[in-house]
Amino acid sequence: MRRVLNVIRLQMINRQTFIWVPLIILAGATLLSVLIYAMIPVETPKYGGGGQAPLWYFFAIGISAMSLTFPFSQAMSITRREFFLGTMLTAVLASTFLGVVFLIGGGIEIATNGWGVNGYVFYLPWMWEAGALGAWTVYFTLALFLFVVGFTGATIYKSWGVTVLTIVWIALALVLVGLVFLVTRLNMWIEVGHTIGNLGALGLALWGLLLTAIFMAVSFIAFRRTIP
Amino acid sequence: MTAVIEVKNLTKRYKDTYALNNISLEVEGGMIYGLLGRNGAGKTTLMSILTAQNFASSGDVKVFGETPYENARVLSRVCFVRESQKYPDDAYPHHAFKAASLFFENWDQDFADRLITDFQLPMKQRIKKLSRGQLSAVGVIIGLAARAEITFFDEPYLGLDAVARQIFYDRLIEDYAEHRRTVILSSHLIDEVANLIERVIVIDHGKILLHEETDTLRDRAVTVVGDAARVDAWAAGRDVLHRETLGRVASVTALGALTATERAGLHDSGLDLAPVSLQQLIVRLTQTKGTPTHEEVR
Numbered sequence: 001m002r003r004v005l006n007v008i009r010l011q012m013i014n015r016q017t018f019i020w021v022p023l024i025i026l027a028g029a030t031l032l033s034v035l036i037y038a039m040i041p042v043e044t045p046k047y048g049g050g051g052q053a054p055l056w057y058f059f060a061i062g063i064s065a066m067s068l069t070f071p072f073s074q075a076m077s078i079t080r081r082e083f084f085l086g087t088m089l090t091a092v093l094a095s096t097f098l099g100v101v102f103l104i105g106g107g108i109e110i111a112t113n114g115w116g117v118n119g120y121v122f123y124l125p126w127m128w129e130a131g132a133l134g135a136w137t138v139y140f141t142l143a144l145f146l147f148v149v150g151f152t153g154a155t156i157y158k159s160w161g162v163t164v165l166t167i168v169w170i171a172l173a174l175v176l177v178g179l180v181f182l183v184t185r186l187n188m189w190i191e192v193g194h195t196i197g198n199l200g201a202l203g204l205a206l207w208g209l210l211l212t213a214i215f216m217a218v219s220f221i222a223f224r225r226t227i228p
Numbered sequence: 229m230t231a232v233i234e235v236k237n238l239t240k241r242y243k244d245t246y247a248l249n250n251i252s253l254e255v256e257g258g259m260i261y262g263l264l265g266r267n268g269a270g271k272t273t274l275m276s277i278l279t280a281q282n283f284a285s286s287g288d289v290k291v292f293g294e295t296p297y298e299n300a301r302v303l304s305r306v307c308f309v310r311e312s313q314k315y316p317d318d319a320y321p322h323h324a325f326k327a328a329s330l331f332f333e334n335w336d337q338d339f340a341d342r343l344i345t346d347f348q349l350p351m352k353q354r355i356k357k358l359s360r361g362q363l364s365a366v367g368v369i370i371g372l373a374a375r376a377e378i379t380f381f382d383e384p385y386l387g388l389d390a391v392a393r394q395i396f397y398d399r400l401i402e403d404y405a406e407h408r409r410t411v412i413l414s415s416h417l418i419d420e421v422a423n424l425i426e427r428v429i430v431i432d433h434g435k436i437l438l439h440e441e442t443d444t445l446r447d448r449a450v451t452v453v454g455d456a457a458r459v460d461a462w463a464a465g466r467d468v469l470h471r472e473t474l475g476r477v478a479s480v481t482a483l484g485a486l487t488a489t490e491r492a493g494l495h496d497s498g499l500d501l502a503p504v505s506l507q508q509l510i511v512r513l514t515q516t517k518g519t520p521t522h523e524e525v526r
Contacts, residue, residue: 003300006330013323014316064317071314072324074281075370076331077303224298227282228314 007078007086008093011069017061018094022054026101029053030121037119046119051105051139054098058143062091062150066158071228080224087151088216095143102139103132130202141205145212152219158226232257232378232410233278238287240273240434247273249434250287255412257377260404262425262442263414264510270434271414272311275380279308291378307332307376309367311383315355321366322351325373334375339403343369346395360387368396372403378410385417397424418507428506430514437514446504448513451481454499462499469512470505481508 012018033050040046065087073083105122114120128135157165183192196204233255240248248270255261263271276282277289280296280303289296296302315324321344329335344351347365350358355366368384385393401424404411415421428445430438438445449469452459456478463471466482473479481504486494494501 003304003331009330010327013326014319016318017316068314069316071310072316072319072327074279075307075309075313075367076327077279077306077308077376078331079280079298079300079303081298082300225283227276228310 003078003082004086004089007073007082008090010073010076010078011065011087011090017064018090019097022057022094022098023101025054025057026051026098026105030105033121034115034117034119037115038117040119043118045114046117047124048119048121051102051121051124052142055139055142055146058091058095058098059146059150062147062152063154065091065147066151066154066223070226074228080226084220084223088148091144091147091151095140095147098143099136099140103136106132106135127201129200134200134202134205137209138201138205141208141212145208145215148212148215148219152215152222155219155222155226159222230257231255232292234288234290234293235274235278236288238274238277238289239285240270240277240282241285246434248277248284251431251434251436253429253436253439255410257410258408259426260400260411260413260424261427261429262418262421263412263429263431264416264418265414265431266416269431271431272382273434274431275308275382275412275414276310279303279306279380281308281310304331304333305377306380307371307374307378308380309371309382309384311364311367311386313363313367315366317356319355320351320353321349321355321358324355324366324370328370328374332374332376334407336373336375339375340369340373343372343399346399347392361389361392362387364388365392372399375403375407375409378412381411381413383414383416385415385420393420397421400424418510419505422506428510430510432514438510442506445509446506447485449481449483449504449509450486451479451502451504452494452499453477453479453502454497458497458499462494462497470508481505483512 029050033048037046037048069087070083078086102122106128109115109120109123114123127138130137153165156168183189199207231254233253235251235253238248238251238253239246251274263274265271273282277284278291278296280298283297291302292305294302296306325337325340328340329337343349343365347362347369349362349365349369355363358366364384364386365388368381368388371379371381371384384396388396397420400411400413413421413425422442425442428438428440428442429436451470452462454477456473456476459478459480463480463482466484468480468482470481471478479502486501491501
């Protein structure tokens with residue numbers, strides 16, 4: 001266990017990666033959004049998706065945790081299991097942190113009436129439907145999910161090469177298209193719309209957590225035989 | 229002395245080529261080994277399988293009597309920094325050393341600091357911006373200061389200049405004298421490491437060709453120096469490995485040990501014995517029929 005915790009410390013040695021860069025990206029995206037909101041002359045609240053910027057960065061650090069930090073961890077004589085657990089725990093911690101920052105952002109927006117210009121980056125009504133904890137869960141899940149997808153993709157790439165990775169992406173896309181086809185064919189779009197509406201952002205996030213767990217499991221199986 | 233590494237019938241196959249072909253090997257603790265062989269001979273593959281970084285196609289590997297794969301008990305006692313070692317994105321050298329201090333129990337920070345000064349490693353540059361030699365220095369510093377019970381160095385000198393290489397050899401020997409451990413040093417600069425290594429393991433085309441003490445190996449041949457005509461007379465009928473002349477002086481290395489009488493005879497005829505070049509000896513001993521050396525190919 002001590003060695004797993006040390007993997008977290010290893011991942012966090014350079015705090016820039018998991019903490020400062022996401023914060024800088026988020027601050028930059030917020031600043032740009034607010035500046036743009038200030039230029040839009042409407043009275044109604046203005047919403048934007050600038051808050052998603054650091055989430056995509058989590059996809060990139062998922063890739064780099066696998067392709068660069070993993071080979072380094074091997075030189076540190078860390079077992080694959082220790083590295084995997086420690087890295088996933090690091091991602092959970094970083095996503096938790098990002099979720100909290102998101103809540104703080106939302107709090108500021110409520111307090112300042114949308115930065116004084118009635119514009120919102122964090123306090124998006126749909127995400128906050130289920131309250132602050134719900135909003136946190138949604139943001140946490142998105143960050144963790146993107147990290148795990150990046151990590152899994154990089155693992156598949158390392159283990160089996162670019163061809164297999166491409167095939168996996170195409171297969172996943174085919175599954176999605178297949179679902180769309182089925183729903184269309186069965187004329188079920190209204191039901192699907194209702195279900196998604198009823199689930200709300202929080203419900204979707206919980207399903208997302210399940211999906212994340214599945215990706216993690218797949219990734220671990222592939223990762224156990226990966227060569228740095 | 230007990231074996232710290234035991235390898236039985238180890239094979240690593242990539243499609244239809246064998247990186248390692250049914251090798252068996254025992255490594256005793258507390259010695260410096262030279263793992264010698266040409267590029268692509270299987271040196272790195274062997275070391276990565278011993279440290280569970282890579283996987284065997286078949287065969288059995290035991291380190292400290294246990295399988296190393298996913299075995300923290302074994303792995304925490306070994307250190308293997310690759311020749312093409314990767315580091316976390318945006319990491320500075322001090323990040324790498326900090327990480328090493330977390331995972332290697334015997335890590336000596338003072339020693340690491342001295343090595344940083346010795347190698348003049350720039351600490352304010354990201355690792356990915358370092359030159360090839362500086363990158364090698366990072367790996368060498370981790371390998372030395374970790375003081376792992378088994379330390380693997382995979383051609384650690386790449387990109388290092390002669391001065392830096394000598395610093396590495398000197399520090400290794402000094403520290404080894406104070407902290408006995410098993411060091412396995414892969415190299416193709418045989419003569420440069422010849423005075424460092426106590427045992428030689430020669431690997432070629434995935435097979436172990438030679439595994440013996442450096443001194444015993446050296447005794448397999450003699451180098452005789454002196455007046456060219458006399459040296460040639462002495463060499464007549466012997467299995468000559470190498471011949472060099474400078475003016476009227478010749479130096480001939482030939483296989484076979486000398487008896488005491490032969491030694492005395494040499495002295496009487498005004499000839500001298502010189503140290504045998506390990507490199508020439510190994511090149512000759514490992515040249516299999518029909519496989520040209522690089523030099524011949526060029």
